[in-house]
Amino acid sequence: MISNAVYPAAAIAVVAVVTWMLCAFPFLLFGTRPLPKTVKYLGKTLPTAIMTVLVIYCLRDTDFGKYPFGLAEIVSCALVVILQTARKNMYLSIIAGTLCYMILIRV
């Protein structure tokens, strides 16, 4: 009984510790020293690159090669970009894009 509970608890603990260490890595690396200029520069420019990569990463399971050719993803993403550019209302863009996606994957 006890060994049944130990394994999942240990598994969760191990995964948690690894995840924390990865998050903490840049903070531990620079400690309390003043940041080098290059790191400040990366802090400003890297987010744009990371966010763009994340969008692509989220869509990695889309199969553009066979029906429906990722149409739901393409149309919904285009809608989000167009709405956000035209109206600059985050909630409108997200709600419309998500609803569009939820409808398209059902038809």
Add this chain to the structure above:
Amino acid sequence: MKEFRFAVKNTVPIFFTYLFIGIAFGIMMSDAGYGILLSVASAVFIYAGSMQLVMVPMMASGAPLVSLALTALFINARHVFYGIGFIDKFRKMGWRYPYMIMALTDETYSILCSVKDDKGLDEEKCAFLISLLNHSYWIFGCFLGAFAGHFLPFDMRGIEFSAVAFFLVVVVNQWNRFRSKIPFFAAVIFASTLFWLLGKDYFLIPTLIACLAALLLLQKPVEKKEGFENDK
């Protein structure tokens, strides 16, 4: 509590994503025979969506702890890159510093990257509340899925797209805010090339490393375009 209202307003889109993915995780856990307590413990201590979902079948098949650790290392390695922009900001946050580091998920990261500071609000308090709220949505979702997942009457399939939509909104906003488009194009070019070369499961970390390297190499032209030297 103006800061609280500000944090709620900025985390609403993530509420739905976290609730849905959390529920999915809770259902998987209870199907695999793990109780509510383990679901909630994962949400509180691990707090990483894709890793938690991958972990369930591994645990169910009794995978060795070493392979769990390696999988976590691999899936969550992207977090190494998130901290870089927030070192100065989080350092100033005192007792909240370790929590801010631990709670820096994809979604929290994207909110903190994109919020515009409101005048008259305590910026650090806002950031802390944003992290805390996202974390509680996640815990609530994982709890709900484990507790009552199979009784939920709605078909919410597809609601996880709200995360993609949110990330896209952040990209559009950053496109408009920054004059240099190099970070954006570097990301698109490296991601698509490496996706094609390495496949969907292995392209993420090499892409992030390539972006980092490209930004370092192109520091001069990017800074010139942005005028970073002037704003200090």
